[in-house]
Each structure stands twice: as structure tokens, then as C-alpha cells.
Amino acid sequence: MNLVRELWDRFLLYLPLTVMVVLALGTYWLVHTTPATSSPAAPSAVRHEPDYFMRGFSLRTFDASGRMRTEVTGDEARHYPDTRWVEIDGIRLRSFDEQGRLTTASARKGLTNENTTEVQLLGNAVIVREAATGPNAQAIPRMEYRGEFLHAFTKSEKIRSHKPVELIRGRDRFSADSMEFDNVEQVLQLTGRVRGTLVPGKP
Numbered sequence: 001m002n003l004v005r006e007l008w009d010r011f012l013l014y015l016p017l018t019v020m021v022v023l024a025l026g027t028y029w030l031v032h033t034t035p036a037t038s039s040p041a042a043p044s045a046v047r048h049e050p051d052y053f054m055r056g057f058s059l060r061t062f063d064a065s066g067r068m069r070t071e072v073t074g075d076e077a078r079h080y081p082d083t084r085w086v087e088i089d090g091i092r093l094r095s096f097d098e099q100g101r102l103t104t105a106s107a108r109k110g111l112t113n114e115n116t117t118e119v120q121l122l123g124n125a126v127i128v129r130e131a132a133t134g135p136n137a138q139a140i141p142r143m144e145y146r147g148e149f150l151h152a153f154t155k156s157e158k159i160r161s162h163k164p165v166e167l168i169r170g171r172d173r174f175s176a177d178s179m180e181f182d183n184v185e186q187v188l189q190l191t192g193r194v195r196g197t198l199v200p201g202k203p
Contacts, residue, residue: 050078050087061116070095070116070154086112093119095154097183101132105152117155125150127159129183141170145179157183164192171199 054077061070075090091110095103108123121127127150131142147165152158159181167174167190177192 048080048082051081052079053077054079059116067100068096072110072112072116072119074110084114086114088112091119091121093152095152097157099132101130103127103129103152103154105150107150117153119152119154121150121152123148127152142168144168145181147179159183173197 054074056075057077058071058073060068060072063069071094072088073092074088077086077088079086088110089108091105091107091112093103093105093110093116095105095116097103105119105121105125105127107121107125110122111120112118125145125147127145129143132140134140145159145161145165145167147161147163149161149163150165151160153160160179162178164177165175165179167176167179167188174190174194174196176190176194179191180189181187
């Protein structure tokens with residue numbers, strides 16, 4: 001009887017130690033048998049791929065009073081999330097300035113930002129600003145710009161090109177290797193090989 005009690009006492013004495021050893025071994029086994037967690041994937045580089053398409057579409061923007069400022073139509077458009085620009089095949093543009101004067105544009109392909117304040121026209125690009133009446137009833141002749149590349153800023157009313165252009169102002173014609181026109185300031189800069197033909201007005 002004393003032997004049994006002695007063994008039982010020894011068992012109770014070493015029980016906590018035994019339990020700790022078993023738990024330690026179990027933890028060790030779990031650590032070495034559990035699959036390693038995969039490291040977080042590095043963010044993938046944004047690729048220049050369209051996230052949506054439009055065909056036979058029309059996009060319009062309006063000012064605070066509800067007047068239409070720009071309208072862009074085209075055969076097909078592709079939006080690129082990395083640049084937030086829209087690439088348009090067969091682009092056609094109508095834009096109205098603060099005085100309501102109309103400017104139209106067209107090209108084989110165009111690039112425009114999401115609010116159409118900046119438009120790049122590529123391939124047989126044409127921009128036309130219709131004749132209008134300026135301050136003090138001054139007649140502003142029709143203006144037409146032609147080239148393989150024209151860069152229009154509809155909000156600041158500027159047109160630029162680093163490639164050869166042709167400008168038709170009324171009945172006058174000019175050509176140059178590059179151009180910058182500020183419609184607000186009414187300043188035209190032609191650079192490179194500049195040629196012009198001036199037609200005298202009617203007497």
C-alpha cells in the first residue's frame with residue numbers, strides 16, 4: 001500500500017513537468033509541420049492595357065450653368081487606367097468657348113484626357129474655328145489648322161504642333177514647321193520654314 005502511495009505521489013510530483021514537456025513537443029511539432037504562410041505578393045506593375053471599350057459613342061461635358069462645352073464622338077474608344085487617357089479612332093470634336101463660339105476638330109486618331117480639356121489629334125488632323133465677331137464688333141475670320149499632329153487645349157484655347165502645319169485664315173494661307181496659337185491673346189507663332197500667301201481684301 002505504501003508503495004502504491006509513493007508511486008502516486010511521485011506521479012503527481014512530476015505531472016506538471018510531464019505536461020509541459022508534452023506541450024513543448026507538441027508546439028515544436030506544429031511549428032515544423034504547418035505550411036509556411038506565403039509572403040504577400042508584390043503589387044503588379046500597371047500595364048498599358050484598356051479597361052473598357054466604347055463603339056459609336058458620344059461624350060459631352062457641361063459648364064456650371066448647364067451649357068455644353070465639348071462633345072467628342074468616335075468610331076471606337078479605349079480607356080487606359082494607367083494614364084487615365086482615352087484613345088479614340090475616327091475622333092470628331094465640337095467645343096464652345098465662353099462666348100459660345102464653335103470650334104470643330106477631326107483626325108484619324110485622337111487622345112483625350114477624361115475631362116476633354118486636352119486633345120491630341122494624329123493623322124490628317126483638322127481644327128476649324130468658325131468666323132465670329134469680337135470685341136468692338138471686330139470681325140474674326142474663319143481659322144483652319146491642318147497637319148499630321150495638332151495638340152488642342154480647349155480650356156485655355158491654345159493649339160500647338162511640333163510638326164509641319166498649314167493655317168488658313170480667311171483667304172490667307174500660311175505653312176510652317178511648327179506652330180503655337182493662343183486664341184485668348186490672339187497671338188500666333190510660326191517657326192521653321194514659314195511661307196505665306198496673303199490675299200488682299202476687297203476695296
